[in-house]
Amino acid sequence: MSSHTPSPVKRLTAPEIYARKGGTPLVSLTAYDAPMAEILDDHCDILLVGDSVGMVVHGLPNTIGVTMEMMILHGQAVMRGARRAFVVVDMPFGSYEGEPEVAFANAARLLKETGAQAVKVESGPTVARTIAYLTQRGIPVMGHIGLRPQAVNVDGGFRAKGRTPEEREKVLQEARDTDAAGAFAIVIEGVAADLAGEITAAVKAPTIGIGASAACDGQILVVDDMLGQFDWSPKFVRRYAALRETISEAAAAYAKDVKSRDFPAPQETYFAK
Numbered sequence: 001m002s003s004h005t006p007s008p009v010k011r012l013t014a015p016e017i018y019a020r021k022g023g024t025p026l027v028s029l030t031a032y033d034a035p036m037a038e039i040l041d042d043h044c045d046i047l048l049v050g051d052s053v054g055m056v057v058h059g060l061p062n063t064i065g066v067t068m069e070m071m072i073l074h075g076q077a078v079m080r081g082a083r084r085a086f087v088v089v090d091m092p093f094g095s096y097e098g099e100p101e102v103a104f105a106n107a108a109r110l111l112k113e114t115g116a117q118a119v120k121v122e123s124g125p126t127v128a129r130t131i132a133y134l135t136q137r138g139i140p141v142m143g144h145i146g147l148r149p150q151a152v153n154v155d156g157g158f159r160a161k162g163r164t165p166e167e168r169e170k171v172l173q174e175a176r177d178t179d180a181a182g183a184f185a186i187v188i189e190g191v192a193a194d195l196a197g198e199i200t201a202a203v204k205a206p207t208i209g210i211g212a213s214a215a216c217d218g219q220i221l222v223v224d225d226m227l228g229q230f231d232w233s234p235k236f237v238r239r240y241a242a243l244r245e246t247i248s249e250a251a252a253a254y255a256k257d258v259k260s261r262d263f264p265a266p267q268e269t270y271f272a273k
Ligand SMILES: Nc1nc(=O)c2c([nH]1)NC[C@@H]1CN(c3ccc(C(=O)N[C@@H](CCC(=O)O)C(=O)O)cc3)CN21
Pocket: 052, 055, 056, 063, 147, 149, 158, 159, 160, 161, 190, 222, 225, 233, 234, 235, 236
C-alpha cells in the first residue's frame, strides 16, 4: 500500500480519549521503540513516549538531560510500531516552560517529525497558559500533575504529594488549571490515594494515574518497570514479568554454550559439511 493511502486501522483520537471520562479505565504504558510499541499496541489505548526514556534506556540519573532530539528519535520508532493506539510524546525539560511561542514551535516539531498525535507537559498554574495556547492552535495536550519528575531539583527528589493540607490544595489547583486550559487528559503521579479521587471528581478531563490509586479514569506505568527489568522500582509498580532474571539467565546460558563450543551447532552455521 502506498504511504499516501490512509491506514485501514483506525487510530484513537483525543476527543475519543476525552470521552472515556468515568467509563472503562484507559489503559496506557510507556514505549520507547518500534518492536515494543507493536506488541503493546494490541492492549493499550495510549502509548506514551515518556521522557523517562532518559533514565530507563539511556541511564541518566533523572529526566533533566533529555533532549528534543531524543524524544523525536524515540517518537519516530514508536510510531513505526503502533497502529491503533493514541501516541503521546513527552515534551522534554526546557522545551515548553518559557514563552508559549517557543513551546508551540517545539510541540509542532514533535508532531511533524514523529507523526504522534499529542504532547504531554508537566503542568500547573504557570504552564496552563501554554496548554491553552497549544490546544487553540491544533495540538492536543495531556497534562501531568502531582509528582513532576522534571521538578526534581526544586523538590529535592521524587517525592509523593498530598501529605499536608497545603500540598493537597496545591496539587488540586494544578489539576483545576490544567483542566480549565483544555488538556484532553491529565496524568496524576505519586499523590495520596484519596486526593487522586478528589481530583478525578473535580476535573472534566479523564485522569490517568501512576501511583495515584484506582480512583483515576485510567492507569499508566513505565513498561520496563512492569516487565520487571529493574531490581528496584517505585512502590506503585506491579511486576507482571521478571525480564531481568529471564535476560540474565539467557545471557548466562549463551556464555556457557559459547565457552563450551556447544554454540554454534552445525545447523546454526552455513554450508557445514
Ligand atoms: N523506571 C522509571 N519508572 C518511573 O515510574 C519513573 C521513571 N523511571 N522516571 C521518571 C519518573 C520518576 N519516577 C519516580 C521515581 C522514584 C520514585 C520514588 O522513589 N518513590 C518512593 C517514594 C517517594 C517519597 O514519597 O519520598 C517510593 O517508595 O515509591 C517515585 C517516582 C516515576 N517515573
